[in-house]
Amino acid sequence: MKIRGMARLAENNEFFTLFRRGRFGPFADLNTARHILSAVPGMPEGDLNDFGRGGVTVRRVMLTALLAAWDANGTLSREAGVLGWNGDGCTAENLAFWQDYVSCGREAARGGLFVATLPTIPYCEAAIALKCLGPVAYYRTAPSGTELQTLLDASPRGQYLCGEVTVSGVCMMLADTALDGTPLPDRPTLREIFAAWEEQL
Amino acid sequence: MTEKPVYILGAAAVTPFGSTVRENCDALLAVRTCFSAPRHFDGAGRLLGVDHDLDGGRNSRAERLLCKLESALPFSIPPGTRLFVATTIGVIDLLEQGGELDTAGEFLRLAERIFGISGGTLVSAACASGQTAAAAAMRALRRGTCRYALVIGGDITSEFVTRGFAALGALSRSVSRPYDADRDGLTLGEAAAALLLGTVGPGAGQLTNACENGDASHITSPDLSGRQLAAACRGALQGVPPDAVIGHGTGTVYNDRAEIAAMRELFSASPVPLFSLKGNLGHTLGATGVLQIALGLELAKRRILPPQAGLRTPEAGANAAKEARRLTGGRLLSLNVGFGGLNSAAVLEAL
Numbered sequence: 001m002k003i004r005g006m007a008r009l010a011e012n013n014e015f016f017t018l019f020r021r022g023r024f025g026p027f028a029d030l031n032t033a034r035h036i037l038s039a040v041p042g043m044p045e046g047d048l049n050d051f052g053r054g055g056v057t058v059r060r061v062m063l064t065a066l067l068a069a070w071d072a073n074g075t076l077s078r079e080a081g082v083l084g085w086n087g088d089g090c091t092a093e094n095l096a097f098w099q100d101y102v103s104c105g106r107e108a109a110r111g112g113l114f115v116a117t118l119p120t121i122p123y124c125e126a127a128i129a130l131k132c133l134g135p136v137a138y139y140r141t142a143p144s145g146t147e148l149q150t151l152l153d154a155s156p157r158g159q160y161l162c163g164e165v166t167v168s169g170v171c172m173m174l175a176d177t178a179l180d181g182t183p184l185p186d187r188p189t190l191r192e193i194f195a196a197w198e199e200q201l
Numbered sequence: 202m203t204e205k206p207v208y209i210l211g212a213a214a215v216t217p218f219g220s221t222v223r224e225n226c227d228a229l230l231a232v233r234t235c236f237s238a239p240r241h242f243d244g245a246g247r248l249l250g251v252d253h254d255l256d257g258g259r260n261s262r263a264e265r266l267l268c269k270l271e272s273a274l275p276f277s278i279p280p281g282t283r284l285f286v287a288t289t290i291g292v293i294d295l296l297e298q299g300g301e302l303d304t305a306g307e308f309l310r311l312a313e314r315i316f317g318i319s320g321g322t323l324v325s326a327a328c329a330s331g332q333t334a335a336a337a338a339m340r341a342l343r344r345g346t347c348r349y350a351l352v353i354g355g356d357i358t359s360e361f362v363t364r365g366f367a368a369l370g371a372l373s374r375s376v377s378r379p380y381d382a383d384r385d386g387l388t389l390g391e392a393a394a395a396l397l398l399g400t401v402g403p404g405a406g407q408l409t410n411a412c413e414n415g416d417a418s419h420i421t422s423p424d425l426s427g428r429q430l431a432a433a434c435r436g437a438l439q440g441v442p443p444d445a446v447i448g449h450g451t452g453t454v455y456n457d458r459a460e461i462a463a464m465r466e467l468f469s470a471s472p473v474p475l476f477s478l479k480g481n482l483g484h485t486l487g488a489t490g491v492l493q494i495a496l497g498l499e500l501a502k503r504r505i506l507p508p509q510a511g512l513r514t515p516e517a518g519a520n521a522a523k524e525a526r527r528l529t530g531g532r533l534l535s536l537n538v539g540f541g542g543l544n545s546a547a548v549l550e551a552l
Contacts, residue, residue, distance in 0.1 A: 118325070141320075
């Protein structure tokens with residue numbers, strides 16, 4: 001498996017990419033980040049018309065996915081899949097939907113908040129923005145780069161944008177399972193895998 | 202290249218109809234439905250596919266569901282079995298009671314404890330979770346990561362999910378009528394199912410192939426052309442047509458329209474019989490994909506497809522029927538579709 005590109009977003013809305021050594025921000029907000037990043041030369045064309053539809057997590061994943069594709073220097077395939085791995089899941093979104101519903105006297109719920117209660121939603125939004133037609137799923141495994149490698153190795157051959165969302169940031173990696181490459185370092189998070197490679201490069 | 206065969210060595214299904222695959226298939230063939238008002242929350246007059254055996258108790262309803270499934274397993278779990286768990290929302294009732302917890306992650310931990318397998322993998326792909334988990338297990342077996350895999354799919358009925366789908370306008374005013382021209386939405390249900398898969402046969406059947414993709418179209422609506430769903434089916438079928446299709450068939454206008462479009466694209470010359478178990482059981486979310494394979498295998502063995510519950514007038518192009526149909530072979534295509542444009546197709550064969 002070859003890693004084509006990788007990007008991470010820090011808590012202060014600052015973005016970093018692995019191979020191209022890009023550093024963007026920190027931005028005052030994600031909407032500003034969207035406008036500035038979209039204008040970066042070589043940035044893949046992403047359909048960000050629905051940028052405001054999702055919550056903060058969706059926006060963070062969309063932009064980090066865009067940057068991981070940029071880091072891969074235009075090699076993102078239309079058939080790429082988008083996978084979520086570990087991280088925080090959607091506990092915050094579940095609570096937001098439920099507390100809103102309860103605070104409205106249990107009379108009416110908000111559909112928009114309900115949709116966000118699936119852990120795949122940020123990755124689906126990234127797939128829609130980047131027009132990726134591969135599979136989208138969220139996996140929770142033991143926190144280990146080896147587990148993630150095993151998961152990706154067993155997947156059908158092709159490209160996968162693989163992401164991890166936590167309260168402190170987002171990390172996205174574009175992996176190509178059809179190509180040979182260096183095994184993932186056995187670190188517990190994608191963020192730490194990013195750091196391990198950053199040290200080596 | 203010939204893929205390593207993956208055998209279905211055992212299957213279990215726990216639904217309001219009963220705790221064996223046989224009981225469940227008999228209920229489908231008798232066109233029974235299991236819809237009633239929930240007692241564990243205010244359903245606001247809505248009918249759901251409720252398993253009232255799960256009512257009461259202080260632990261999570263999902264824990265009771267998993268315990269019921271474990272006691273219904275008709276097979277023992279071999280040592281070295283890897284666990285794959287599918288759910289959309291897990292122990293959501295604990296969050297409703299004030300817990301701030303990862304409800305799907307907690308469901309995985311419960312499954313690990315109840316089935317005695319550590320290091321499980323949670324697979325979440327919206328309403329395609331069940332089949333996506335079975336596909337992940339199939340690939341892990343082919344890759345040689347494990348010798349056996351236990352795939353569990355489960356979800357409970359809850360106020361959280363019922364109110365959420367109601368807010369989206371996705372619920373039927375009465376009950377789900379998959380593939381009917383006058384269908385008006387889905388009915389929620391609850392169930393759990395299990396598959397024991399392995400590379401060493403013989404088994405009752407094979408999980409022959411699977412393919413997943415996305416349509417990158419819209420977050421809650423499928424691409425109505427059904428093109429990507431048809432592509433997933435082609436990927437799973439590998440040029441060999443099925444004898445029948447167990448569709449996702451939620452009974453919503455859009456889901457069924459996309460599926461019917463995909464079926465027309467694939468089988469226009471020779472339509473293949475289509476059936477959805479959601480007319481009997483409701484939409485069991487993360488369980489449905491595993492349930493479709495478990496019950497589909499038994500139906501394939503019996504070479505029969507049940508009458509479509511809820512059907513009055515089939516939607517144009519839908520090869521659904523009010524009568525049971527004899528199958529000439531035991532090769533079935535099973536479909537799952539989920540929010541975000543997720544498609545999953547799996548092929549199973551009775552041996």
